[in-house]
Amino acid sequence: MPSKCIRIIPRLDIKGPNLVKGIQMEGLRVLGKPEDFAYQYYLDGADELLFIDVVASLYGRNNIVEIVERIAERIFIPLTVGGGIRTLKDFYSVLRAGADKVALNTAAINNPSIIRDAAKNFGSQCVVISIEAKKNDEGYYEAYTDNGRERTGVDVFEWAKRVCDLGAGEIMVTAVDRDGTGQGYDTRLVEKLSKNLPIPVIAAGGAGKPEHIVDVINTANVDAIAAASIFHYYYVLSINKETKEFEEGNLSFLTSIKKGDLSHLLIPEPVGIKNLKDILKKVNIYCRV
């Protein structure tokens, strides 16, 4: 009897018109156009896609709603959108654009009742609570907001229980200290959360090689894994071969990569989605093929 089918979710951080990626959620580098990466991930067997607007400019120029709208025209897997969503009207805007779920962090911390209202209006399955967790000096895991910049004083495990009670459909937990470092997931954090919660848990932050993904699945009882750099860096050269120009942002990273300089990648073993699933299958992890 197969156990649950693990979802592989590429996470695409977006700033303006660009796909970006930081290290420990800081120092954003431009990697290309989100549309190109999203479509490639869809073709290669991604189970869902997650888009986070890292500057939370929902209605600004080149906003994420427009990007998602374009992506949803030709991609038929679940799409989750987060970053800057504060009201039920914002929820409706992104669902209308083609998203299936909305990821909330700051808005939920500031106003937890939005979880209940959103679940009631759009269904629990729409509401993904994103928790940015960081072990603080007092030795407990504290929830952060604003891409790991702002402390909240809220205990991660208490917060997770509370959002379940309020009607959240899923929880994504990002270990802020691991994000973009390629050092592996914080499996203890994820395991403790997942075992104590009745709703699905998505592990995020830290995947640097396929082994890290195998580890978190085997030890932490997760339902899904989200990862960014490990996928982006695998595809970045082939995807940008065709693309001629980019607008905005610091392009030096992209330029150096195009010149073949991979020295500052940090990610030990980038992997394609198909290859990753082959690896998972070999160690008897059940996933969609």
Added chain:
Amino acid sequence: MISKTSVVTIVDYGAGNLFSVVRAFRYLGATVVITADPKATIKASKIILPGVGAFGAAMEAMRSRGLDEAVCAFAAKGKPILGICLGMQLLFESSVEFGFHKGLALAKGSVKKIDLLKNNDSYNIKVPHIGWNSVLSNVEKDHYESNPLMKSVSNGSFFYFVHSYVVNPVDMQTVIATTTYGQQCFCSVFNRNNIFGCQFHPERSGEVGLKVYKNFLDTNM
């Protein structure tokens, strides 16, 4: 290719996210009509009953618009109807989601909750069931392969599910395919004559999901 005359009517009873269903049918070249009007529903050539949300609220929303009778009148003409997710559950006689509620009764059987399993003080199988799962033929090979909805869809294909409740059809011959989640095996594709249902979301199941929608557009009833 699908002929230009391919029209599908989506019954909009005011609950759930229709956008991705609409996009998928448009992508396939169909003309999509979205209606909350009982008359337009009865006159349609093919209807989709979508659905995300709770059973009781959905039935109430349909009744208040006269859409429950319209959908039944449409089905009585022998034209094809496809219920998706909650839309499939609404086709059945009753549900116990947040109290006892009567359904459209176009299919015999009831709707019940997925069993939550808690082993050794930790949650292993979670509810809602969110994610991809394989859909396996429950009937003789020829019967599955010749089913209008599953034509050219390989046995065991993966589809995307989001649900906490499952249907429990009385007639096992109407269970075209099943899916297993944890210890529970449930009906994931239902068909009796012109009445079709799938528990998964074809519009979120990639190419194989689009194939199911194309098959529905190609039904000739």
